[in-house]
Every structure is written in structure tokens, then in C-alpha cells.
Amino acid sequence: MKTLLGSELRIAHRIYLVLAALFICSLVVSNLIFQKFFYWNPLGLFNFEISVGLLPYPITFLITDLVSEIYGRRKANDLVLAGIFASFFSLGIIYVANAAPATGFSPIQDDTFTRVFGATAIAVISSMLAYLFAQFVDIQIYHFWKRLTKGKMLWLRNNASTVFSQFVDTMCVLLLLCFNEVIAWEQFWPLLGAGFLFKVLVALIDTPFLYLGVYVFRNIFKLEIGQEIKID
Numbered sequence: 001m002k003t004l005l006g007s008e009l010r011i012a013h014r015i016y017l018v019l020a021a022l023f024i025c026s027l028v029v030s031n032l033i034f035q036k037f038f039y040w041n042p043l044g045l046f047n048f049e050i051s052v053g054l055l056p057y058p059i060t061f062l063i064t065d066l067v068s069e070i071y072g073r074r075k076a077n078d079l080v081l082a083g084i085f086a087s088f089f090s091l092g093i094i095y096v097a098n099a100a101p102a103t104g105f106s107p108i109q110d111d112t113f114t115r116v117f118g119a120t121a122i123a124v125i126s127s128m129l130a131y132l133f134a135q136f137v138d139i140q141i142y143h144f145w146k147r148l149t150k151g152k153m154l155w156l157r158n159n160a161s162t163v164f165s166q167f168v169d170t171m172c173v174l175l176l177l178c179f180n181e182v183i184a185w186e187q188f189w190p191l192l193g194a195g196f197l198f199k200v201l202v203a204l205i206d207t208p209f210l211y212l213g214v215y216v217f218r219n220i221f222k223l224e225i226g227q228e229i230k231i232d
Contacts, residue, residue, distance in 0.1 A: 001072070003230045008221060011143050012094055014232045015217075016071060020079055023063045026056040027083045028063070028090050031127050035116065040198075048194045058202040061138055061162050065210055068142050070217045072228040080135045138165035151226015159203055160191030166199035 004012050034053030041047045060083070068076040094117050102110045138161045145157035174192055177183050183191070221229055 001228050001230050002221065002223060004221065009149075012071075012221065012229055016067070016075065016231060019067060020082060022062050023079055024086045025132070026059040028061075028086055030054070030057045031087055031090070032094075032117075034127075043196060046197070048198050048200050049190065050194050054198060058162075058166070058199060058206065060135070061166065061203070062206045062210060064135060064138060064140055065158050065162065066213045068139055069146070069210075069214055070221075070223070070229060071231065073114075073139055073143050075231070076139050077136070078130070080139070083126075084128055084132060087095050091125075124134075125176075127173050129176060130169050131140050133172060134165040134169030137168055138162060141165065146226065154211060154214060155207050158207055162169060162203040162206075163200050166203065167196050170195040170199065 030053040032053075033111060034051045036048060036052045038049055038052055039049050064076050064079060067079055087096055098110075098117060102108065102113070141159050141164060143160035145153070149156065170192055174183070174188055174195070178185050178188050217223065218225075223229065
């Protein structure tokens with residue numbers, strides 16, 4: 001653990017705040033847009049039918065892996081807790097907005113607003129329960145592999161932690177949504193397979209970005225392989 005002082009400490013704090021902002025934004029937005037589903041067929045190999053809420057979601061796992069690698073487990077856990085608080089806070093705002101009656105000249109009337117955001121409460125609660133478990137699993141597995149490889153083989157701990165935790169997240173949130181009748185049970189296995197495969201693909205794609213981020217951090221703060229920084 002490297003203790004920073006002066007300008008280096010201020011830079012580290014600012015970068016952490018930027019990462020936290022991106023993390024929270026990605027998490028909250030994913031819960032707001034989840035009801036739209038789309039299809040994607042890369043190179044004609046497989047037809048994904050998944051929620052657009054999955055598009056920003058993998059970003060959260062990339063950021064927690066980056067924070068875990070540079071700032072350590074505790075700061076990564078702090079990020080997760082902040083994201084959960086922000087999600088429930090946004091849920092409260094949506095609840096109040098949904099309860100407020102629309103005026104006659106409002107472009108969006110009550111029925112339209114309720115149709116778009118009406119299932120958000122169940123979705124957010126279901127997503128948060130699954131997400132809380134999956135993110136902490138991701139952080140624990142990441143640091144397990146980091147200790148085991150003595151800070152080397154970054155690609156292994158990134159993908160091993162993300163792939164397993166993404167499967168846990170996808171399965172848990174779909175189970176909760178099916179139990180609450182937000183989606184039909186016959187959609188469970190197709191959505192589980194497509195969602196998990198999509199997340200595995202994204203996990204492989206984001207590995208170079210993690211390497212780039214770690215490389216930049218190590219050069220800015222002159223860190224050795226596996227070394228973390230302390231910003232408290």
C-alpha cells in the first residue's frame with residue numbers, strides 16, 4: 001500500500017470521484033431503461049435478445065475491477081455501497097414523480113409515465129439485491145486471484161471475477177423478476193443464456209481497457225505490480 005501526499009493525493013481523489021460518478025450513473029441508468037429489449041447479431045453468429053439496461057451495466061464491473069486493482073478492496077466496496085444508495089434514492093424520486101398528477105398540457109400523461117416507470121420499483125429492488133451480491137462476489141474473487149498470482153496475470157482475475165459474478169447477477173435478477181411476474185417464466189432461460197453470453201463477451205472486450213487504465217495509474221503514481229494506493 002502506497003501512501004500519497006500533496007498533489008498526488010489530490011489527483012488520486014479526483015480520479016476516484018470521476019470513477020465513482022461514472023459507476024453511479026451507469027448503475028442508475030441501467031435500472032431506468034431496462035424495459036426496452038433489443039436484438040444484436042454480431043457477424044451473424046448469434047442473435048442476442050437482451051435488455052438495453054445491460055449496455056451500461058458491464059461498465060460498473062470494469063470500474064470496480066479498476067478501483068480494486070489501484071485503490072484496494074475497501075474503496076471498491078465503498079463504491080458499491082454508494083451505488084446502491086444512489087439507486088434507492090432515484091427510486092424515491094421516481095415514486096414521487098409518478099404520484100404527482102400530470103397537467104392537461106403535459107406532453108407525458110400519467111398512464112404513459114406509469115407504463116414506462118411503473119415496474120421500476122420492482123426492477124430496482126430485484127436488481128439491487130442481485131447486484132449487491134454479485135458485486136461483492138466480484139470484488140472477493142478479484143482479490144483472491146490477485147493474492148494468488150501475487151499481483152500478476154491481470155487478465156485472469158479480471159475475467160474470472162467478472163464472468164462468475166455476471167452469471168450470478170443475471171440469474172438472480174431474472175429469478176426475482178420472474179417471481180414478481182415482471183417477465184414470463186418461459187423467457188427465463190433464453191434471457192439468462194443471452195444475457196450471460198453478452199456479459200462474457202463484454203468482459204473479454206473490456207480487458208484491454210482495464211490494462212490501459214492500470215498502465216496509466218501505475219505511471220501516474222509510480223506503482224509497482226500489484227501495489228495499491230491509500231487515499232484516506
